[in-house]
Amino acid sequence: MKMTLRWFGNDFDSVPLWKIRQIPGVEGVISTLYGIPAGEVWEREQIHALKEEIEDAGLKLLGIESVNVHDSIKAATPERDRHIENYIKTLEALGKEGIDLVCYNFMPVFDWTRSDLAKMRADGSTVLSYDQDEIDKINPDEMFENIDKKSNGFVLPGWEPERMAKIKELFALYKGINNEKLFENLVYFLNAIMPTCEKYGIKMAIHPDDPAWPVFGLPRIMTCKENLLRLVNEVKSPCNGITLCTGSLGSNPENDLEDIIKSLKGRIHFAHIRNLKHHSKGKFEEAAHLSSDGSFDMLKIVKAFYDSGFDGVVRPDHGRAIWGEVALPGYGLYDRALGAVYLNGLWEAVSKLSGEGR
Numbered sequence: 001m002k003m004t005l006r007w008f009g010n011d012f013d014s015v016p017l018w019k020i021r022q023i024p025g026v027e028g029v030i031s032t033l034y035g036i037p038a039g040e041v042w043e044r045e046q047i048h049a050l051k052e053e054i055e056d057a058g059l060k061l062l063g064i065e066s067v068n069v070h071d072s073i074k075a076a077t078p079e080r081d082r083h084i085e086n087y088i089k090t091l092e093a094l095g096k097e098g099i100d101l102v103c104y105n106f107m108p109v110f111d112w113t114r115s116d117l118a119k120m121r122a123d124g125s126t127v128l129s130y131d132q133d134e135i136d137k138i139n140p141d142e143m144f145e146n147i148d149k150k151s152n153g154f155v156l157p158g159w160e161p162e163r164m165a166k167i168k169e170l171f172a173l174y175k176g177i178n179n180e181k182l183f184e185n186l187v188y189f190l191n192a193i194m195p196t197c198e199k200y201g202i203k204m205a206i207h208p209d210d211p212a213w214p215v216f217g218l219p220r221i222m223t224c225k226e227n228l229l230r231l232v233n234e235v236k237s238p239c240n241g242i243t244l245c246t247g248s249l250g251s252n253p254e255n256d257l258e259d260i261i262k263s264l265k266g267r268i269h270f271a272h273i274r275n276l277k278h279h280s281k282g283k284f285e286e287a288a289h290l291s292s293d294g295s296f297d298m299l300k301i302v303k304a305f306y307d308s309g310f311d312g313v314v315r316p317d318h319g320r321a322i323w324g325e326v327a328l329p330g331y332g333l334y335d336r337a338l339g340a341v342y343l344n345g346l347w348e349a350v351s352k353l354s355g356e357g358r
């Protein structure tokens with residue numbers, strides 16, 4: 001298992017690489033060329049420079065999160081093939097730089113959705129939270145405004161202002177696209193890129209939808225065991241796999257995380273391991289990684305990864321804002337560092353107790 005932290009690059013992240021380097025057990029980072037809009041080609045030189053900067057800090061670039069998929073591909077508009085060609089060019093450049101893991105998502109219009117980015121908890125920390133009743137009262141524009149106000153001045157992944165400026169057009173693209181059609185579009189995209197992924201040994205890892213149900217009437221498909229399994233079975237190449245994000249899938253308490261992890265044996269290419277606290281149906285808040293702070297049994301989750309033979313790249317996911325840190329909501333240093341160390345501890349215990357010490 002390789003422990004990493006997500007890093008948005010010097011121009012966008014509040015956390016410098018040297019601090020990440022000092023978290024025990026963290027070998028590398030997961031990064032991206034954050035400034036490049038979805039659909040444009042990444043040049044090899046830019047990827048090389050990113051890699052070099054990370055290596056100079058004593059870390060490895062262990063994967064990309066994300067190479068975003070253009071909405072024309074998700075909605076199958078006439079421009080999709082041109083955008084798929086661009087995506088392939090980006091994959092080729094990544095492959096030539098030795099990058100073998102790419103995380104992406106297939107959520108229409110937005111990435112993750114939250115009703116509050118800074119919900120105060122009893123101990124004075126703040127977390128991202130979701131309340132379906134709140135979301136039902138507002139439209140996407142209002143949600144963007146709320147999110148923008150509480151983003152501490154940072155650009156949030158999936159909520160780039162230039163995308164949000166086109167929100168009405170984006171919604172219009174998805175008229176007539178239901179879950180089944182969106183699924184077909186995903187399979188079309190994957191079939192088109194698989195030969196390149198196979199040539200360079202790039203593992204594609206789709207991130208589940210967050211929360212794991214449709215929002216604002218837009219279709220969402222990466223929400224449950226059945227659909228994840230359907231995807232790996234329809235596009236059989238081992239390069240087609242999953243980012244198993246416990247917080248996103250676990251937003252729906254009906255998803256049995258241990259069972260999902262075990263049933264995707266061999267097809268989980270990347271793990272985001274975090275906890276959250278359920279209040280009632282459609283209402284949850286994020287929590288510290290520790291089991292007792294939220295609703296998940298983190299030991300059982302880590303053991304499920306271990307028992308299914310997982311040995312890939314892991315990262316803690318969103319953390320609480322603590323100790324006065326001002327950072328991208330969910331992506332401060334302190335709570336994610338605590339999360340990484342805790343997850344490493346669970347992994348060490350599980351692996352040594354199993355007698356294998358993997």
Ligand code: CS2
Pocket residue numbers: 065066103104105111112157158207210245248272317
């Ligand atoms: C999120 C997403 O839960 C998460 O990891 O922060 O922004 C995620 O990075 C994307 O959906 C992956 O494409």
Ligand code: MN
Pocket residue numbers: 207245247248272317
């Ligand atoms: Mn995640």
